Amino acid sequence: MSQPEAAPEAAPSAAAPAPFVPMSWLATLGYIGASVVIGLTQGLAQGFVSTNLPQIAGDLGVTTTQASWLMAAFMIPRASMPLLLIKIRTQFGLRRFAEVAILIYLAVSLAEFAISDLRSAVMVQFIAGMTSAPLSTLAFMYMLEPLPPKWKMRLGLPMVMATVAAGPMLARVISPALMGDHGWDGLHFMALGLAAISLGLVYALPLTSAPRVKVIAVMDLVSWLLIAIGFGGLTVGFIMGSIYWWTDVAWLGWVLALAIVALTLAAVIELHRKTPLLDIRWLASPAMVHLTITLLIFRLVLSEQSSGAPRMFQVLGVTQDQLVPLFAVITVATVLGGLALIPFMKPERVPLFHLIALALIATGAFMDSHSTIDTRPAQMMLSQALIAFAGSFFLAPAMMRGLISALARGPNYILSFVIVFLSTQSLGGAMGSGLFSTLINHRQALHLQVLSEDLTAADPLTVASIAQRSLALAPQVADAALLRAQAVALIAQDASAQAYVMAYNDAYFLTFLVALAALCALILHLFRDWLMARFWPLPASIPTNSEPAK
Incomplete structure (x- = not known):
């Protein structure tokens, strides 16, 4: 799922915020419409690559494993760039930031038409x-x-959170029609068109700029570069680890080691600065560690939607066209999850929102864990809609509570909160996908071994199945030996598919258990807070700090 950087009013600035000036209804709708278009432009750009990786690999003449570097290349800068962008827009002005950013994105959209091979595509x-x-x-x-x-x-x-989150899912809805006979160029035309519309909206609807403040120091760039290397290395490791397999290639270990060294150096530098880019001590406080774990757990369990159903149906031979209704439902559920928050959105209700979200995720994952080789997209619409709704229902309250907690300490803490949110969403997404795929591969091999042991020539069911397949293939194959070989191959293929479904069921059930455990932990945490408030209340003269999202 794509993650936003931070709310604009949270930008670090020494100046007081400008007074609010009401707009007309027409202008208000124009700005909201521009937000939706720009948010979908970003979300679709991310979703187009991950959705159409096999087709893109065919267009480039490479394997799907090699084409996976396209997804890694897109995600590498996503976790660290917003840290630098927040300071850039504060120092150089919001309006200039908006105009330059959209112009550069339009230029890159044009450059996509010049892609000729894998190397240029990765770049x-x-x-x-x-x-x-x-x-x-x-x-x-x-x-x-x-x-x-x-x-x-x-x-x-x-x-806006629902809009940005819906983009990658909407990409799966419109990709089959866009790919059509034009291949990857169809996606390029769509991205270019959205970039051009966004450019027009940015120039037609200027944003109000706060006074510029010089906030970028040389050591900020050093720390950011180390953080970028660290996050980039972790992203590559988790995305490619399950593809190349963790222990089969040595460079994966070196990449992860480099990432850890870079992040360690960044932490050491920040701990010894008077005005750090990130407040490491605050990030290591119990409240922020609790928030980080909460965000990470949610991101891991939500990986079931991006790494589970689509890949399982791919194994079962379901095409992208047949998945369109499922992802249309998921897109609508994502938007509804955000809209459902509006009448009830208050900081003190965040734990309740998270209870509901965890219950929905646990329910959806438990329903998915009963899949069979005959399961089709229509049978998973309800469960996947519940998970999509829960994702939107969780993220916005979590970000609101985190922003309030950071703002209570001062604008300089916003960047520290942003790094927590981004690292759990971007890196958590890559980590969740990698761990999910690793579990699937491991469990599939185990289930296939068990099934293969049962498929012996002495087993009456196996003999009957071979005879049945041979009878069905008899009109097409005359040679008896070849006929039996093809029948055995079909049975082995079915066994492999069955093993994959059993592996996905294991992963779905594990997601259910994790969500259920998190739900129980949250209930116990709330019960502890209730006991503390009832039997050991703080004196009225002592203010309480806002606690991050549970």
Whole structure:
């Protein structure tokens, strides 16, 4: 899932925020519409690559494993770029930031038509990942710009989070029609068209710029570069680990080691700075560690939707066209999850929202864990809709509570919160996908071994199945030996598919157990807080700090 950087009013600035000036209804709808278009532009750019990887590999004349580097290249800069972008827009002005960002993205969209091989495709995708990062910020800015302060968090935040989250799922809905006879160029034309529309909207609807403040120091760039190397290495490791397999290639270990060394150096540098880019001590506080674990657990269990159903149906021979209705339902459920928050969005209700989200995820994962080799997309619409709804229902409240906690300490803490949110969403997404795929591969091999042991020539069911398959193939194959060989091959193919479904069921059930455990932990945490408030209340003169999302 794509992740936004931070709400615009959270940008670190020494100046006081400008007073709110109400807009007309027409202008308000224009800015909200611009936010939706820009948010979908960013989300679709991310979804087009991951959705159509096999087809893109065919267009480039490479294997799917080699084409996976396109997804890694796009995701590498996504986790670290927003840290730098927040300071860039503060120092150089929001309006200039918006105009330059969208111009660069349009130029990269044009460059995609020059892709001729895998090397050029990886390079363009890396730059596309960098240039699409500001679009999440712009989507936030345009959504919150026309809203009065009391509605920015309550209305704007859920709407823009749902829009950005729906983009990758919407990409799966429209990709089959776009690919058509034009292949990857169909996706390029769509991306270019959206970039051009976004460019027009940015120039037609200017954002209000706060006074510029010089906030970028040389050591900020050093720390950011180390963080970028660290996050990039972790992204590559988790995305490619399950593809090349963790212990089969030595370079995976070196990449992960480099990432750990870079992040360690960044932490050491930040701990010894008077004005750090990130407040490491605050990030290591119990409240922030709790928030980080909460966000990471949610991101891991939500990986079931992006790494589970689509790949399982691919194994079962379901085409992208047949998956369109399923992902249309998921897209609608994602949007509804954000809209459902609007009437009830308040900081004190965040734990309740998270209880509901965990219950929905556990329910959906448990329903999916009963899949069979005959399961088709229509049978998973309800369960996947529940999980999609829960994802939107969780993210916006979590971000609101985290922003409130950071703002209570001062604008300088916003970057520290942003790194927590981004690392859990971007890196958590890559980690969840990698671990999910690793579990699937391991369990599939185990189940296939068990099934193969049962498929012996002495087994009456196996003999009957071979005879049945041979009878069906008899009109097409005359040679008896070849006929039996093909019948055995079909049975082995069915056994492999059955092993994959059993492996996915194991992963779905594990997701259910993790969500259920998190739900129980949250209930116990709330019960502890209730006991503390009832039997050991704080004196009225002592203020309480806002606690991050549970």
